[in-house]
Amino acid sequence: MAEAADKLKDLVVSEDQKPKKEKKPKEKKEKKEAKPQQQKKKIEGAALIGIDVAKEDDLGEWYQQVITKGQMISYYDVAGCYILEPASYAIWESIKDWFDTQIKTLKVRNAYFPIFISADNLQREKEHIEGFAAEVAWVTKGGKSELEKPVAVRPTSETAMYPYFARKIQSHRDLPLKLNQWNNVVRWEFKHPMPFIRSREFLWQEGHTAHLTKEEAGAEVMQILDWYADVYQKLLAVPVVKGTKTENEKFPGADYTTTIEGFIPATGRGIQAATSHCLGQHFSKMFNIVVEDPAAKEAGKADKIHVWQNSWGLTTRSIGVMILTHGDNRGLVTPPRVAEIQVIIVPVGVTAKTTPEAKEDLYGKVKQIHDDLLSVGVRVETDYREGYSPGWKFNDWEMKGIPLRIEFGPKDAEKGVVTTSRRDLPSKELARGETAVTDLKEAIPKLLDTIQNDMFERADKEYRAHRKQITNWDDFVPALNGKNVVLVPHCEGEKCEDQVKELSARKEEGDTTTEDAKAPAMGAKSLCIPFEQPEGIVKGETKCINPNCTATAKAWVLFGRSY
Secondary structure: OHHHHHHHHHHOOOHHHOOOOOOOOOOOOOOOOOOHHHOOOOOOOOOOOOOOOOOOOOHHHHHHHHHHHOOOEEEOOOOOOEEEOHHHHHHHHHHHHHHHHHHHOOOOEEOOOOOEEEHHHHOOOHHHHHOOHHHOEEEEEEOOEEEEEEEEEOOOOHHHHHHHHHHHOOOHHHOOEEEEEEEEEEOOOOOOOEOOOEOOEEEEEEEEEEEOOHHHHHHHHHHHHHHHHHHHHHHOOOOOEEEEOOOOOOOOOOOEEEEEEEEEOOOOEEEEEEEEEEEEOHHHHHOOOEEEOHHHHHOOOOOEEEOEEEEEEEEOHHHHHHHHHHOEOOEOOOOOOOOOOOEEEEEOOOOOOOOHHHHHHHHHHHHHHHHHHHHOOOOEEEOOOOOOOHHHHHHHHHHOOOOEEEEEOHHHHHHOEEEEEEOOOOOHHHHEEEEEHHHHHHHHHHHHHHHHHHHHHHHHHHHHHOEEEOOOHHHHHHHHHOOOEEEEEEOOOHHHHHHHHHHOOOOEOOEOOOOOOOOOOOOOEEEEEEOOOOOOOOOOOOEOOOOOOOOEOOEEEEEEOEO
């Protein structure tokens, strides 16, 4: 009992473990955080160590419990910063390994640049720094001495890397220059921090490349975006919409920004998943990154041209989107392709009456099952823990989101089968099945693929059901309040976009900040101009969705409340 109590203690996040000024992620008005014993609403039949609040009742509390009890995150004593535990870091490693392999086919090389950026470099590019100014963390002291000039902790690395690009690129023969770094960045957010989704320090990759022509740069932008979509859809089983950001929402200093946009069904809010930017010649002019024009040289001229640049980034936010998309009231649901453990084997039917010989025989068969799965590339573990019932173990592994559980006991051994249980299906009866021991090497990898594909198909169906195509402004806010994003005809005007955001904000008399958990008060902003454009817009005739706008629509634009 003492051991079990210690386990339980480890699974509960106490108040003194959290940063004192930390505000947990909420979708409604801030209130004091409830300690576990004070929580008002419990899930019927919840295990003592399990998730005891429903996702649909209190998303913020549910999310906090899932990421801590599921051992994805531990809190840290600096507000807005978090410890990534092995289970979540393993997901990031899976993403890293896959994406790194892809970009190396483009001859992108990994490098590392210092975390500190001089104030002079950071402030050289006014438009760029204005986009991050409120979030830049500055180092002003070294030991006990004041620094003569403060240095910034990188919020992104354009200004750190491009002086190097200017030195490295001396000729068109030095192009393309393609570098990527896997690193951390700091953005000193003052909004409510939310682990993975919005934190002050996070991990990402940031690619920075230089090209001779606009066409070459543009082709890379699109290839990277396709791979970002694959990370979400093929690895994380999370659907996204590909498109271009509007002028209001594009990356500061970019020529244009392409994006993949996700969706959180529990809140009906969109979320930016990853971006790939064509920076044009903006930064190359600022940092004087020039080469001779090879075409002009052939004509006997000596013209110089500025290079075309790109930057692109994917962050650990992807893990949070995955959790919010797939998690349920039993905890995490992890797609097999990124799960640290894909299959957990739980021996069953071992009782006090089981003889040592029978136990040894059973465990020998369990080990053979384990080794057979390991031999075909399945990431498998066996739970031999003493002092815990099989039911307790089932709940524990379900909470941690392990995609597939295998149960094996004396009765299974007699029949030559194992009992399987899929984590992704809400019905425990439908989740269960049997597989012959002799078929495991082929059957289990196929079942894991089925789980992966089914998870994506369910999430994709839900996202599509919540993308509403409307042309009448009267339907705009009701659609948002129904937990949807909306595809509307829009003029792409920047001021018009601001008006749409203002007009769609939910306000109560005398209160401009009220947020409701099921329909946030924030107005809708543009998420992207989708690449896939429905028919229906007649240029010069179709009216912009904004009732106060006199311009005609240029494209269907996806709007939504967002993170």
